[in-house]
Amino acid sequence: MQKRLSGSARVLVTGAAGFLGSHLCDALLADGRSVVGVDNLCTGKALNLQHLAGEARFELMEQDICQPFDPGPVDYVFNFASPASPLDYMDLGVETLLVGSEGTRNTLEIARKYSAGFLQASTSECYGDPQVHPQPEDYWGHVNPVGPRSVYDEAKRFSEALTMAYHRYHHLATRIVRIFNTYGPRLQSRDGRVISNLMTQALRGEDLTIYGDGTQTRSFCYVSDEIEGILRLARSDEHWPVNIGNPEEWTILECAQQVLAVTGSASRIKFEPLPVDDPLQRCPDITRARRLLGWEPKIDLKTGLTRSLDYFRQCVARGEQARPVHSAARVTNLTRPAAGTD
């Protein structure tokens, strides 16, 4: 039941070509493990794994995890496959719901078949637009089940429920990490997230787009801190969800100021309408991670942005641009019935 990530395991990582998945593959390989990566490349990028081309301990299967598949015997499964930026999961809404349901079920079945440990990548989106602040793991959240973000929020909440069900009914050794906003090299410049947009815009000398008045908050974790927390959870016996994120909270305006300072850009700030159901505040309570895993983040926002600078410079040199949020998602609540229609 308490199968931990151990020394020389052969490990399956779904979503291996994604931002977090590719960093996770690197960390597992650096620890001496063999890794089978799976990705259907719907949002992940082969470029993120290019440096592993000559690595004998790494193999990539191009595969949609919504279809049953068999990677061969594995000791541990990290389920990281899903569109994850708001623009991507709103573009791929049905696919996002299916990967969180059928895809999670298929990967849980692999863990069951090979008696492997299983770690599910979940999200702070499980808390929705939270009314408890900061968010501890025992807060059940404040989620709109039918709004534009619901395709992701409910997919991940279902993934959590299914993971707990396999733990309870099939005695699988499961872990659930709730990941808060994470950034660093390989965050796609075109995924529409705030750090990618602002860094790209600043380096291109374009206006920085701030949605709403910029007083909404997020807590940004640098990718190496996030991966370290995830690996510690995989090595632990904890089957309840654990928040892994940086508890330092920033308004989006403050974040833009940090971006300007780090890039030395003279870009100006442009205010645009706030997307529908955009959470007003987000900050992890990491008491549980500190206590159970002895983990806390080490890299502050300014240091992390500085470490990400070269990567975003390369993106801009390739001609990549920021991606604005869809105007439909920004200004229209497509799911709110007109008055008197129900």
Ligand code: UDP
């Ligand atoms: N945001 C912004 N400008 C951008 C992109 C995002 O002001 O160009 C805001 C967005 O409205 C949200 C916050 O930044 O309040 C974080 O957005 P992101 O898409 O990075 O992730 P989320 O935490 O909402 O999933």
